[in-house]
Amino acid sequence: MSRARDRMQEADLDALYVDAGANQFYLTGFSAYEGGWPVWLSAFVLPLDGEPGFVLSEMHRDIMKHAETAIPADAVTTYRDGDDPEPLLGALLEERGVADGTIGVPADAWFGDGELLRSVASDADLVSAQSLFDRLRMVKDDTEIEHLRKATDIAAEAHAASVEAIEEGRPEYEAAMEITDAMLAAGSDNMGLGGVFRDPRQRRFADGDIVDVDMGPQFEHYATDCARNVFVGEPSAEDRRAYEVCSECLYATMDVVEPGVTAHEVHTFAEEYMADEGYDQPWKIGHGVGLMGGHEAPQVQNGNDVELESGMVFVIDPGIFVEGREQDTPIHIEDPVLVTETGCENLLDYTHDVVTV
Numbered sequence: 001m002s003r004a005r006d007r008m009q010e011a012d013l014d015a016l017y018v019d020a021g022a023n024q025f026y027l028t029g030f031s032a033y034e035g036g037w038p039v040w041l042s043a044f045v046l047p048l049d050g051e052p053g054f055v056l057s058e059m060h061r062d063i064m065k066h067a068e069t070a071i072p073a074d075a076v077t078t079y080r081d082g083d084d085p086e087p088l089l090g091a092l093l094e095e096r097g098v099a100d101g102t103i104g105v106p107a108d109a110w111f112g113d114g115e116l117l118r119s120v121a122s123d124a125d126l127v128s129a130q131s132l133f134d135r136l137r138m139v140k141d142d143t144e145i146e147h148l149r150k151a152t153d154i155a156a157e158a159h160a161a162s163v164e165a166i167e168e169g170r171p172e173y174e175a176a177m178e179i180t181d182a183m184l185a186a187g188s189d190n191m192g193l194g195g196v197f198r199d200p201r202q203r204r205f206a207d208g209d210i211v212d213v214d215m216g217p218q219f220e221h222y223a224t225d226c227a228r229n230v231f232v233g234e235p236s237a238e239d240r241r242a243y244e245v246c247s248e249c250l251y252a253t254m255d256v257v258e259p260g261v262t263a264h265e266v267h268t269f270a271e272e273y274m275a276d277e278g279y280d281q282p283w284k285i286g287h288g289v290g291l292m293g294g295h296e297a298p299q300v301q302n303g304n305d306v307e308l309e310s311g312m313v314f315v316i317d318p319g320i321f322v323e324g325r326e327q328d329t330p331i332h333i334e335d336p337v338l339v340t341e342t343g344c345e346n347l348l349d350y351t352h353d354v355v356t357v
Contacts, residue, residue, distance in 0.1 A: 004027060005046070005048055008132070013103070013129065014048050014101030015046060019043065022291035024042070026291055030069045033060070036111075036113045042055070042056055043056075044071075047096040055085055057078065086116060086119060089117075090120035093120060093121050099120070101125070103117065103127070104128070105129055137297065140290065148338075151216075151217050151222055154188050155350070158180075161183075166357050176200040179197065189221065193215050196212045196213070209233075210231055213229070213230055214227035216289075225287075225315050225334060229243060229330075229355075231355065232356075239322065243333070246319055247333050249277075250316050253285065254344055257344040260308065261307065263300045263301065264301070280320065284299060287299050289313055289314065290313065314337065315334050317332055319332020
């Protein structure tokens, strides 16, 4: 919160309004269930000066009692589900002296929260504070990096389990259960399995399948993101080459990463590398990883001139889509890397070899 206030002062913000999610957890050590007003109002308000405030449902306040938080649960303003929390939020803003100030809001805040804010603080100037949150969270401290290392070690174990779980004739959901079990047994806080397993189906694996194993196990709320393909049967020469080019591109891109290089330059290098090999790179080459999964800053994509700094952690994810399949089928390799003082370190110790079952 102290670092946030330093940035608030630079940005001429009188307060931050933070809804449920990773930003709320980052500042307080707790987040209510995601889902904004009118389902829940879960509002954390950090004024530039004075005590922060929290408005939560009674249910979320009781859940918060079991967390290690920067805000005592007995300091939370609560309402009961079905009651109108609007007066409580209005009173909090008035008491903190920010009801007519400039209030920074995350760009991905729920629309309903924004409407409620406009209702209770009609004289306030609501502005995006997304760049503030990005700058706060992009560079990880030693504890965050260790959590991400552990999450990535868990991912390596789960990837190894995927090779044993995937086999011709086996239902996808059975393999998903086995991979998830290995992930949880290795210490993951979540069941972070995506790719083809995002919606586990009754469908059985068949010869010729290219299985996208994309996962994001989490440790102490910090989630990694990494992917491999498992080929059912021998891949075609074309598919094998595509996978090997992805590996070569990833290693070549790692050589470009160092402090001072922009995210745009990293993406452009990888995109041009793939193009030189005859492939279209259809998505951004990378994105930051951290709290609670998902894509966070820095977005390693075209046009992003953010300069890399030591302590940033993001994925490098070269790949293509294979045409003519019944669902989206990417061939790709995705590894998380840590920016160091002199370059970068691949956090995932798992093979790039073509794996067939």
